Amino acid sequence: MSNPNMSVNIAGVTWKNPVTTASGTFGFGREYAEYFDLGELGAVCLKSLSSEKRLGNKSPRIAETNCGILNSVGLQNPGAEYFLENELANLRKYDTKLIANICGKEIEDYVEVTEILGDSVDMLELNISCPNVKSGGLAFGTDPKTVEEITRRVKAAAKVPLIVKLSPNVTDIAEIARAAEAGGADCLSLINTLLGMKIDIKTRRPVLKNNTGGFSGPAVMPVAVRMVYQVRCAVSLPIIGMGGISSGEDAIEFILAGANAVAVGTAGFIDPLAWIKVRDGIYDYLVENNIDDVNDLVGMINLN
């Protein structure tokens, strides 16, 4: 009777299994906690936090595409201090690791959120890749020099391991990954959403009020797997892979490409138990293939 190990070590933080949530798809956990115990997950990655409250963009903020969605929420959030006072204690009831995703307009804003959060969470994820905000966000994530600088500045202020979340909206993802590594990142996560657009041909207007938005869901998965593979070849940091994962099989592709852990997001909008199904699917694959430890599978792609 095999009982494969599912536990992973991500930058010194032990997760009971390699599955977490993609920031912005899981709120602060309250909603999905009505469907399953958050302690079933290796980690919970929270909705992006800024130093000040953000109202976000106007609606419509979501559009359906073939096998995916576009969103333009615009990082609506109640601010880091509100989170500490009103959400953190509830999340700490669950036996899981907490990752706070942080955003800002200027580098100073990121540093400020990092200082506010301190060591209240287990890990930080630097959001330099959101396509839905006019300043900051994507602008930081597409230039290697800026990526290195913001990573260095936030790392200096961080009291917990720092994940840098990479944008796919770049020509060379490996170059950005190396820049984050040079800046002192402890871990990389990818991909954030791809910049997209959906047009209503009756009105000839974009469906999203913001005109463009972030593309996610099963349709983006091959792009994400390719990028995880390229980043795995470029750096030795742990990688959290994400982008369209809906099943254990999908997650295994990411792990084979070089991800140490995976995040599930959009799939949860269709099935609130998607995270649990992905976790169980990974486990089933290990059992079926006589693999003792999920870590043994990382990067074990056989190239042609």
Added chain:
Amino acid sequence: MLCKLISKKNTVGNIYDFTIEAPEIAKTAKAGQFLHILCGGSSYLRRPISICDVVGKSVRFVFEIRGKGTEELAKRETGEYIDLLGPLGNGFDTSVAENSDGAIILLGGGIGIYPLYKLAKELGGKATAILGFRNAAAVTHTYEFQQSCRDLFVATDDGSAGYHGFATDVLKNIAASNNIAALYVCGPTPMMKIAAEIAAEKEIPAQVSMEQRMGCGIGACVTCTCNVGGSNVRVCKDGPVFWAKDVNWNE
């Protein structure tokens, strides 16, 4: 959960009336709450559809084919199982209607009339319904409203049935000479906006059921927002029913 489709009717045009076997939902469902339905085919996201009625262990919802999700849903046949979440969201607050002597008005437009049917039953037949349709060919479900309401007024945009004009015109006429205790509105946003203006002018407590493109349906993705009380609130979790006076209609 998977619920068996036990009855399917194409009433008029592209309007479909489905009844599913859903004892758990039937137990708690309130007027104004919705089901989040996986339609299948090439549609990806679930579709939010209001609950129209509950009878025993069965739950009824009525929808119009508007896109590829609802088109796919309309293809489902009796005996098949439908994947849905619910009941979701907050229902109408009937306490204002119950504690006052004035008229209780249900104002519905197009497919917005259906959540008001369940509300009419919850209000024990005391409400007056004003239902607006595009034209006579689109008029449907009026007999049921007539059975479960004190009065029924029908309006059509082109005058081919009932009052010639908007349902909000009928509301205006009623409000001019009657004391209205409560107003419940569900329909196109421009209609709800006019209703909200009439309610504000006459100081009528009014609730509206907002519609927005939706993602998860349970409050996590924060995509289906509308501006209420100066904040972008979630239609799925904080609504879909809101007090009309709190909604920023100019957003």
